[in-house]
Amino acid sequence: MRKDSENRKNRIIEFINTYTDTYGSTPSIRDIAAGTDIPQTSVNRLLRDMNGVDGFAYEGAHKIKTEQISSLGARQSAKVLGFVNCGPGETEEQQLLEYISLPESLVGKGTFFSLIAKGYSMIDEGIRPGDYIFVRRQNTAKPGDIVIALYDGLSNCKRFEIENGRCILRSCNSDKEHYPDIIVDELEIQGVVVGAYHRFE
DSSP: OHHHHHHHHHHHHHHHHHHHHHHSSOOOHHHHHHHHTOOHHHHHHHHHHHTTSTTOEEOSTTOEEOHHHHHHOOEEEEEEEEEEESSSOBOOOOOOOEEEEEEHHHHOSSOEEEEEEESSTTGGGTOOTTOEEEEEEOSOOOTTOEEEEEETTEEEEEEEEEETTEEEEEOOOSOTTTSOOEEESOOEEEEEEEEEEOOOO
């Protein structure tokens, strides 16, 4: 019986770590039960038994810490919502592709989403096609911020500037002939880019 109990505890800890790494928040008892095939009443009892043992802490719903979670620090969850063009604006439909977990020490606090870059207009800022762009969701930006902007129904990733009362979406590519700046009277800021991830082949 003791061996079975220890096995269940290990399954619970493994599920909590995986869930937290994926979604950026700890699971509920219902989530744990569904993910481990352990009844909710047993999950509740085992969590109480594990509290205070080997770095495990349980203080109620969504207040769980394991040694792995504590060592990683606070995390932020972000939905990957499809693609954004770094070039001419394009109409992009949001589509949930996956969830990713971001270290709060790198991106700060806030509500985040992620997009996958297309095009070459931001390569001088290190953003290349296929990169994951991490975006803090907000509707304002300072001049100089890299933003996800919506204008004329088109979405784009550019550096935001204001000149003579007009909004400029600045390309960060020295080839201005092929990657010109975009100048509009009005636009909607969807978020400010806080980082990007480039996978080396």
